[in-house]
Amino acid sequence: MSSIEEIDTDETYISDVINSKKNDDIDDIITATTIAQKKMENSIFEKLSSTENGYLIEKKKILNFLSNGIERIPMSHQSLDSSKVWISFWILNGMDMLDSLDSYPSISSRTSKYLSILQNDDNSSNSRDNNQGGGGFGGGNSHTSHVVSTFAAVSALYVIGTEESYKTIDRESMYIFLMRMKTKEGAFTSEDGGEYDSRTTYCAIAVASMLNILTPELVRGVADFLLSCQTYEGGFGAYPFNEAHGGYTFCSVAALSILNCLHKIDMNSLHRWITFRQSNDGGFEGRTNKLVDTCYSYWQGAVYIIIQSYFNYYKKQEEEGNGKDQQQEGLLFNQSKLQEYVIRFCQQSDKKYSGFSDHPSRGKDYYHTCYGLSGISLSQYNEIGKTIQSLNTFTNTFEQPSPPLTKNSANTFIISNNNNNNNNNNNNNNNNNNNNNNNNNNNNNNNNNNNNNNNNNNNNNNNKEQLVEPVHPIYNIKLSKCEKGLKYFYSLNSINSK
Ligand SMILES: CC(C)=CCC/C(C)=C/CC/C(C)=C/COP(=O)(O)OP(=O)(O)O
Numbered sequence: 001m002s003s004i005e006e007i008d009t010d011e012t013y014i015s016d017v018i019n020s021k022k023n024d025d026i027d028d029i030i031t032a033t034t035i036a037q038k039k040m041e042n043s044i045f046e047k048l049s050s051t052e053n054g055y056l057i058e059k060k061k062i063l064n065f066l067s068n069g070i071e072r073i074p075m076s077h078q079s080l081d082s083s084k085v086w087i088s089f090w091i092l093n094g095m096d097m098l099d100s101l102d103s104y105p106s107i108s109s110r111t112s113k114y115l116s117i118l119q120n121d122d123n124s125s126n127s128r129d130n131n132q133g134g135g136g137f138g139g140g141n142s143h144t145s146h147v148v149s150t151f152a153a154v155s156a157l158y159v160i161g162t163e164e165s166y167k168t169i170d171r172e173s174m175y176i177f178l179m180r181m182k183t184k185e186g187a188f189t190s191e192d193g194g195e196y197d198s199r200t201t202y203c204a205i206a207v208a209s210m211l212n213i214l215t216p217e218l219v220r221g222v223a224d225f226l227l228s229c230q231t232y233e234g235g236f237g238a239y240p241f242n243e244a245h246g247g248y249t250f251c252s253v254a255a256l257s258i259l260n261c262l263h264k265i266d267m268n269s270l271h272r273w274i275t276f277r278q279s280n281d282g283g284f285e286g287r288t289n290k291l292v293d294t295c296y297s298y299w300q301g302a303v304y305i306i307i308q309s310y311f312n313y314y315k316k317q318e319e320e321g322n323g324k325d326q327q328q329e330g331l332l333f334n335q336s337k338l339q340e341y342v343i344r345f346c347q348q349s350d351k352k353y354s355g356f357s358d359h360p361s362r363g364k365d366y367y368h369t370c371y372g373l374s375g376i377s378l379s380q381y382n383e384i385g386k387t388i389q390s391l392n393t394f395t396n397t398f399e400q401p402s403p404p405l406t407k408n409s410a411n412t413f414i415i416s417n418n419n420n421n422n423n424n425n426n427n428n429n430n431n432n433n434n435n436n437n438n439n440n441n442n443n444n445n446n447n448n449n450n451n452n453n454n455n456n457n458n459n460n461n462n463n464k465e466q467l468v469e470p471v472h473p474i475y476n477i478k479l480s481k482c483e484k485g486l487k488y489f490y491s492l493n494s495i496n497s498k
């Protein structure tokens with residue numbers, strides 16, 4: 001994850017940039033971010049001129065990196081002790097997206113057992129009114145429960161997808177825990193006495209929906225809280241009046257989708273905001289005028305899919321009314337450029353290992369490797385939105401999940417060298433993102449992106465081994481594992497809410 005402090009602002013470089021400043025135009029104002037952006041563009045130019053980095057996902061080496069991490073976490077990660085559960089999820093999910101986890105049954109079983117140790121399921125002193133007690137998962141050994149760690153643990157157990165992993169979860173104590181986290185504002189706190197925001201609220205709602213404990217009592221007031229986080233820019237902040245941010249926009253929009261409340265969002269303003277978040281580098285930025293980062297390939301990418309799925313839902317109804325068949329188009333962002341950013345610029349490989357970094361000149365890590373793969377996956381399946389329409393609660397079909405997309409049935413989109421030539425040309429016309437919200441001329445973005453995608457569509461079916469498994473945009477879990485888990489938990493009795 002990036003922050004201003006992480007940006008290397010060496011003084012010679014800054015003075016070079018300042019000296020090259022020609023006039024007082026507002027676009028020439030120099031900040032830490034504009035300098036970091038310039039540096040990033042330079043490292044992209046270097047990668048473009050070197051033959052080293054190609055367009056292929058180095059699946060075997062990524063698998064080496066991930067499977068090695070489950071055995072031994074490097075010393076550099078020791079500060080992430082409270083994120084052990086997250087590291088488990090990033091690694092397992094990465095392996096699963098490469099369709100390899102199930103060939104390592106011992107890893108799955110050992111991780112299930114490990115995660116069960118992190119669960120605080122002792123409810124002996126619990127009532128829904130007191131503010132201490134059990135339920136949920138902690139982030140590391142002997143840690144108290146945290147809603148975000150709980151989401152990671154439940155997701156990891158879903159990814160493992162065995163009876164052993166499902167049975168690890170104590171739904172009764174989980175429900176008590178989540179109800180205890182609920183605030184009068186309709187949000188959920190992170191832990192007893194902790195902070196609340198759209199991220200902790202998404203985690204609670206996602207967990208409850210995955211475990212079939214999403215009761216009316218639990219969801220009351222939640223949509224209103226999330227809706228109040230939408231900003232004048234169109235994206236969502238962590239809480240009301242906070243700056244719009246990709247991570248929190250994902251949380252709000254994904255949770256509102258689970259709650260079947262997408263129609264209450266100012267969708268045109270959200271769509272406009274997110275359209276400006278794909279930069280000329282191909283990657284997504286999280287906020288206006290900030291750097292692109294690999295992890296937003298998922299956080300923002302998923303929101304694009306949800307928006308598209310929402311628009312398609314209404315379009316479909318309209319077209320069915322007119323007796324027309326629904327045409328499947330490309331996605332609403334430039335799929336080719338996104339894949340190029342992640343694979344060509346942010347894949348960091350040596351002889352044995354490979355993974356993704358946030359920016360082109362940085363080292364790989366498990367977090368960006370997981371979300372890089374998720375983002376690639378979302379951009380490879382043009383019909384993903386159709387699947388979530390039946391998996392999500394537009395039609396309240398949690399009880400009857402539809403068959404997942406498979407590699408064979410999907411209309412896929414994989415980057416190749418040929419695509420890149422097209423893209424370079426398109427990119428000149430496609431003034432995709434000036435990071436400037438005042439620039440209404442850029443409203444043609446989507447058309448350009450769609451044209452670009454459509455030009456490239458189905459050009460590349462010769463390279464199916466470059467596909468990453470399709471993931472669910474709302475849960476970031478492989479569709480087949482999502483369906484399996486939902487079927488299991490929705491075959492159990494729903495929770496007794498009072
Ligand atoms: C389910 C779950 C846990 C969701 C979390 C979603 C979330 C909040 C993701 C944001 C991750 C991120 C790159 C933060 C950096 O913010 P920054 O302000 O340092 O970076 P910026 O410059 O890109 O804005």
Ligand SMILES: [Zn+2]
Pocket residue numbers: 001002293294295296358368
């Ligand atoms: Zn990141």
